[in-house]
Amino acid sequence: MRIAVxxxxxxxxxxxxxxxxxxxxxxxxxEDRDHCEYLSSTHEIPVFFGDPSKFFxxxxxxxxxxxxxxxxxxxxxxxxAICQYAKNCFNVKKTICTVSNPNNAELxxxxxxxxxxxxxxxxxxxITQAASVENILQGISLDSDKVxxxxxxxxxxxxxxxxxxxxxxxxKNTIIGCIIRNSQDMIIPTGKTKILAGDKxxxxxxxxxxxxxxxxxx
Numbered sequence: 001m002r003i004a005v006x007x008x009x010x011x012x013x014x015x016x017x018x019x020x021x022x023x024x025x026x027x028x029x030x031e032d033r034d035h036c037e038y039l040s041s042t043h044e045i046p047v048f049f050g051d052p053s054k055f056f057x058x059x060x061x062x063x064x065x066x067x068x069x070x071x072x073x074x075x076x077x078x079x080x081a082i083c084q085y086a087k088n089c090f091n092v093k094k095t096i097c098t099v100s101n102p103n104n105a106e107l108x109x110x111x112x113x114x115x116x117x118x119x120x121x122x123x124x125x126x127i128t129q130a131a132s133v134e135n136i137l138q139g140i141s142l143d144s145d146k147v148x149x150x151x152x153x154x155x156x157x158x159x160x161x162x163x164x165x166x167x168x169x170x171x172k173n174t175i176i177g178c179i180i181r182n183s184q185d186m187i188i189p190t191g192k193t194k195i196l197a198g199d200k201x202x203x204x205x206x207x208x209x210x211x212x213x214x215x216x217x218x
Contacts, residue, residue, distance in 0.1 A: 001067035002027070004092070006052035006082050008072030009035055011098075015070065016043060029061050053078035055085055064090045071097035076104050083113045148210040150203045152217060154195055160217045166191035170216050171209035178202040 003019055005012050006029045016039070019026050026045050029052040030036050036049045050057035053073065063069065069086040071079035076099045083095035094114045099105055102118040109116055154161060160168050165176060179187040180200040187193060195201075195217075203213055 001025070004029060004061070004063045004066050004069040004086070006058075006069060006071045006073065007031070007078070012072050013039065013042075015072075016045070020045070027061065027063065027066075029057060029063075051078075053081045053085075055089065058082070058085050058090060063092060066090070066092045068092070068094045068096065071095070074100065076100055076108075080104075080108055080111065080113065083108070084111065087112055148205050148207050150205060150210050150213050152201045152203060152214055154197055154199045154201065154217065156197050158195075158197070158218045160195045161197050163195055164191060165189055165193050165195070168195070168217065171205065171212040174203060174205040174209045174213060176201050177204050 002025045004027045005016055005019075008015070008030070009032065012028070012030070012035075016026050016028065020043060026043075028036070028039055028045060028047045029050060030039070030047070031049070031051040033049055036047050039045070040047045046061075048057070048061040050060070052058060052061075052071070053075075063086060066086070069083065069092045071082040071086075073079055073082070079097035079099065083097050086092035087095050095112070096115040096117070097108065097113055098117045099108060100118075105116040105118050170176075176189055178201075179189055179193065179195075180202070181187055181196065181198070201217075205213060
């Protein structure tokens with residue numbers, strides 16, 4: 001997929017690295033000149049210097065007909081503007097943004113943003129915004145306009161104990177984004193990661209799959 005990453009610093013860098021490993025074509029638009037220089041020297045990708053909330057910057061970056069745009073600036077209003085320009089003016093298929101104020105999440109969806117992630121939701125205590133965005137891109141259908149976060153603690157009698165993720169059948173459009181082990185260790189799981197008793201799983205899914213998750217694990 002062709003994916004534009006607009007704004008952000010650490011979370012943007014993490015996301016870019018993850019997307020490149022998945023062989024996506026990544027384009028960056030960022031108003032921090034120093035960060036642009038860092039990204040240019042670190043990744044062999046197009047990096048455009050400019051404020052991505054400005055129409056002419058997105059136009060010059062040539063994001064027409066991209067598959068996805070991810071807006072990661074610190075300003076909710078800027079993220080909304082970026083997503084609306086991307087979809088309405090440049091025919092970007094799917095838009096994703098983070099918001100600092102969770103009250104903006106539903107409003108932004110009503111205004112056309114496909115997926116909105118609140119940085120103040122509990123997931124932010126354990127996992128960076130970028131990781132959650134990457135997981136959405138990897139595992140959840142981009143046709144979905146909502147993402148549900150479910151937290152499950154693995155009890156001693158759960159069937160999934162000592163199984164690797166690849167051996168566990170989860171509902172459709174469901175991914176385990178993060179495992180908290182021993183109340184402090186954060187694990188970004190792979191298919192070979194084993195589930196242990198006492199693990200706390202942070203799971204992303206669509207609304208239809210969320211009620212089925214616990215029964216799939218227990």
